[in-house]
Amino acid sequence: MEEDQTETKASRLPSMGKIINYKDFFGEYPIIFAIKIISSLSLIYVISEFYVYHNPMDSLLTKYLGNSLKGFDPKPDVFVPWGFTAGFLFYFFTIFKGKYKLFVFLLIIGTVGHYIAEPAINVERGEYIIPENVEIESGEANATQWKWKPIKLVYDDVGETYDRIDDISVRLTNAIFGSMPFLGAYGIWKRKGWAIGASIGLAIIIGFLYTPNLCLENFDEGYCGYDTKQDEKSWSEYLSSGIFIGLGFVIYIELSYAAIKYENYAEQFKPAGLDISLLTNAQRKSVSKTLRTLFVSYLVNLAVILFITFIIAEAVININNYVSTSDGQIQDSIELQGPYGIVFTSLIFFLLLGIIRMFIGPDNQMEET
Amino acid sequence: MWSKKAAAVAGGAIFLTLAGLIRLNYLFISAGLVMLTFVVISSFLDVWMPNVKIRRETTSDNIFEDGTMSVKFIIKNTGLGIGFVEIYDSLPPQARIIKGSNYTLLYMKPWQEVSFEYSLKLPLRGHYHLGPVKMRVKDAFDLFYNERLEESIHSFSVFPQVEVLEDQVITSRSPKLLSGAMPLNVIGTGTEFYSLREFVPGDSLRSVNWKALAKKGKMMVNETVREDVMDVILLVDAREVSAVGGGKDTPLEMSCRAAATYAKQLLDERNNVALMVYGDSINRVDLDRGEHHLFKILTALSSAKPQGNLKLELVMKDLLPHIPSGSPIILFSSLDDDHTISEAFTSTISRGFTITTISPSSLDFEERMKRIPVEPLLIAKIERDNMISELRSFGLQVGDWKYGDNVNTALQEI
Numbered sequence: 001m002e003e004d005q006t007e008t009k010a011s012r013l014p015s016m017g018k019i020i021n022y023k024d025f026f027g028e029y030p031i032i033f034a035i036k037i038i039s040s041l042s043l044i045y046v047i048s049e050f051y052v053y054h055n056p057m058d059s060l061l062t063k064y065l066g067n068s069l070k071g072f073d074p075k076p077d078v079f080v081p082w083g084f085t086a087g088f089l090f091y092f093f094t095i096f097k098g099k100y101k102l103f104v105f106l107l108i109i110g111t112v113g114h115y116i117a118e119p120a121i122n123v124e125r126g127e128y129i130i131p132e133n134v135e136i137e138s139g140e141a142n143a144t145q146w147k148w149k150p151i152k153l154v155y156d157d158v159g160e161t162y163d164r165i166d167d168i169s170v171r172l173t174n175a176i177f178g179s180m181p182f183l184g185a186y187g188i189w190k191r192k193g194w195a196i197g198a199s200i201g202l203a204i205i206i207g208f209l210y211t212p213n214l215c216l217e218n219f220d221e222g223y224c225g226y227d228t229k230q231d232e233k234s235w236s237e238y239l240s241s242g243i244f245i246g247l248g249f250v251i252y253i254e255l256s257y258a259a260i261k262y263e264n265y266a267e268q269f270k271p272a273g274l275d276i277s278l279l280t281n282a283q284r285k286s287v288s289k290t291l292r293t294l295f296v297s298y299l300v301n302l303a304v305i306l307f308i309t310f311i312i313a314e315a316v317i318n319i320n321n322y323v324s325t326s327d328g329q330i331q332d333s334i335e336l337q338g339p340y341g342i343v344f345t346s347l348i349f350f351l352l353l354g355i356i357r358m359f360i361g362p363d364n365q366m367e368e369t
Numbered sequence: 370m371w372s373k374k375a376a377a378v379a380g381g382a383i384f385l386t387l388a389g390l391i392r393l394n395y396l397f398i399s400a401g402l403v404m405l406t407f408v409v410i411s412s413f414l415d416v417w418m419p420n421v422k423i424r425r426e427t428t429s430d431n432i433f434e435d436g437t438m439s440v441k442f443i444i445k446n447t448g449l450g451i452g453f454v455e456i457y458d459s460l461p462p463q464a465r466i467i468k469g470s471n472y473t474l475l476y477m478k479p480w481q482e483v484s485f486e487y488s489l490k491l492p493l494r495g496h497y498h499l500g501p502v503k504m505r506v507k508d509a510f511d512l513f514y515n516e517r518l519e520e521s522i523h524s525f526s527v528f529p530q531v532e533v534l535e536d537q538v539i540t541s542r543s544p545k546l547l548s549g550a551m552p553l554n555v556i557g558t559g560t561e562f563y564s565l566r567e568f569v570p571g572d573s574l575r576s577v578n579w580k581a582l583a584k585k586g587k588m589m590v591n592e593t594v595r596e597d598v599m600d601v602i603l604l605v606d607a608r609e610v611s612a613v614g615g616g617k618d619t620p621l622e623m624s625c626r627a628a629a630t631y632a633k634q635l636l637d638e639r640n641n642v643a644l645m646v647y648g649d650s651i652n653r654v655d656l657d658r659g660e661h662h663l664f665k666i667l668t669a670l671s672s673a674k675p676q677g678n679l680k681l682e683l684v685m686k687d688l689l690p691h692i693p694s695g696s697p698i699i700l701f702s703s704l705d706d707d708h709t710i711s712e713a714f715t716s717t718i719s720r721g722f723t724i725t726t727i728s729p730s731s732l733d734f735e736e737r738m739k740r741i742p743v744e745p746l747l748i749a750k751i752e753r754d755n756m757i758s759e760l761r762s763f764g765l766q767v768g769d770w771k772y773g774d775n776v777n778t779a780l781q782e783i
Binding site: 239241249261290313316317342350 | 374381385388389392393394395396397398399400401402404405409410411412414453470473475476508509510511
């Protein structure tokens with residue numbers, strides 16, 4: 001009978017799975033986790049490279065915010081890694097479950113509140129200990145009495161609090177530039193295509209608001225971080241760096257898209273609405289092997305196509321250079337040496353490729369159903 | 370063909386290039402041109418279409434309702450094509466995949482053979498097929514694709530579910546030459562006790578009831594029920610009205626399940642069974658016996674579709690001349706929308722046939738789906754009860770089969 005009454009006591013500590021959805025972070029197959037890490041690295045690279053050519057100090061945002069916001073000083077080596085970290089931490093926050101998510105949220109609010117208020121509400125203790133046994137002057141000698149002294153809150157360092165508030169404001173405005181890596185990191189880890197798309201869209205917008213040497217027109221050299229106007233680069237220099245940025249964006253788009261695609265593909269093998277744990281080891285290994293084969297083939301394809309893309313892009317630019325600088329009627333009649341010339345040459349080249357493509361490949365045979 | 374992604378990337382690239390022209394931003398122009406080059410180059414990656422041989426290996430050619438079928442899909446590349454291929458094996462809309470996937474994405478190499486497995490469940494009887502196979506060849510980046518429909522079809526049937534009958538209620542009055550397992554209500558050679566009678570010379574001593582001798586003081590012998598084979602006619606109502614309800618819960622589906630159950634039981638007992646399904650015409654499976662005949666009956670039941678509105682009287686007039694006299698007829702019908710029922714039953718009985726009716730109540734389905742207001746439903750139920758009482762008053766056996774009950778429960782009412 002004793003045995004029947006024995007009960008297994010449940011542990012008071014909740015299991016890790018009940019606090020946080022860690023499986024979402026690691027993914028169900030190591031290859032997908034690896035894809036996410038590679039995508040993240042490519043994101044950091046491409047955004048950092050982007051800001052090498054788009055100095056945030058020359059942005060239209062800096063022109064208007066620089067005067068009104070004290071300490072506004074956007075630096076890519078600060079906001080890119082921090083933007084990415086913030087995006088990743090936001091994703092990490094979303095995988096907490098139920099009440100634990102609320103707890104983490106309150107913890108963040110409390111920590112930030114404490115950070116801001118801490119210098120201002122520092123209590124000065126003075127020389128008394130409260131309560132204290134003090135001598136009574138009017139009474140007998142050595143007569144003492146316990147007395148309560150009023151607690152006095154001294155606003156110790158209000159200035160520091162204001163500084164911290166300003167500092168946070170500056171960090172938040174930096175977040176405008178850091179929103180690209182923020183959204184990208186969130187999109188990659190949370191598998192949100194819209195966030196990845198939005199990060200690319202923001203890059204285009206921020207690039208659009210960039211004007212070389214705009215900072216010097218509005219601020220002094222000390223603020224801008226450079227004293228003289230940068231030498232105007234030749235268009236071929238810009239173009240070759242543009243090719244790398246273009247390739248970087250392609251890598252970022254493709255890898256982040258691949259992370260989503262292959263994760264969705266792995267989902268197909270789960271029993272409907274159930275967990276992967278219901279798959280046998282053999283089934284899991286089979287899916288893992290398929291994913292690995294696909295991803296390796298994918299990477300090989302990507303590397304080959306990027307190489308060809310690089311060669312062709314270089315060729316197009318050089319062809320344009322050759323046509324625009326060689327003697328002939330074309331050079332005299334069309335402005336081939338500027339950006340219009342490059343676009344014109346490229347479009348003709350793509351037109352030719354398009355015509356070749358028309359004659360290659362099978363016709364579409366899918367019946368309309 | 371262009372995918373949405375290709376359109377988005379190409380659109381973005383053109384936008385970048387034009388925006389670069391407007392702002393005179395070389396970085397935008399070159400980044401746009403790189404992306405455009407990437408798209409154009411990728412368009413050359415989907416130019417092949419593999420030549421493939423497809424075959425499927427299944428655990429069985431036919432399954433019963435709610436049964437599981439495992440499919441191994443094998444595809445072989447018989448050419449030199451190489452690239453990413455998506456393969457989707459089309460399934461009937463009613464099928465539910467319970468294991469594996471009917472879709473795969475693979476990187477196909479020349480002469481490579483690939484297989485994948487899945488199991489599916491079909492809740493409804495009928496004739497189905499797997500396939501055709503949709504193949505989509507695409508580049509690694511999902512920018513362009515080509516599709517092809519591979520006409521590889523694998524047909525199979527889903528038979529109505531068969532239950533195990535607990536009671537044997539069908540009897541015949543016409544003995545046959547061959548003895549079987551069906552009890553006739555006449556004295557003969559069999560195993561089931563019928564009555565006691567006095568011993569007459571010639572009776573076997575084995576049949577003497579010794580307890581009765583001790584009680585009555587004279588020799589008594591046991592008489593048994595004659596067991597014989599029967600010709601049983603299963604008549605299934607597949608008129609349009611039998612599709613009331615939805616999914617598995619329609620009179621026709623219930624009738625098919627009951628008919629399959631009866632057919633299995635009767636054929637197991639070595640009887641001859643015929644099946645008639647009437648709707649817009651009468652489909653017959655003639656009298657026969659054996660395992661193979663069960664397969665024919667189940668196939669015919671799988672084919673039954675609700676259509677037409679042939680009246681029972683007309684069906685009986687057409688049918689009775691071809692049925693051996695005295696054979697029991699089992700009718701599976703909701704008895705709805707047929708004013709000739711009484712006349713049909715009267716003429717059948719008058720010709721010496723016995724008719725048993727198993728009637729799934731279509732009103733239960735309507736009630737469950739809440740299609741009929743309460744009062745009209747109540748009236749319709751009373752009308753149905755009256756009709757069944759009237760039929761029973763003729764001496765007919767009518768089982769009122771309620772929704773959710775199994776066939777055995779309906780039989781107990783008879």
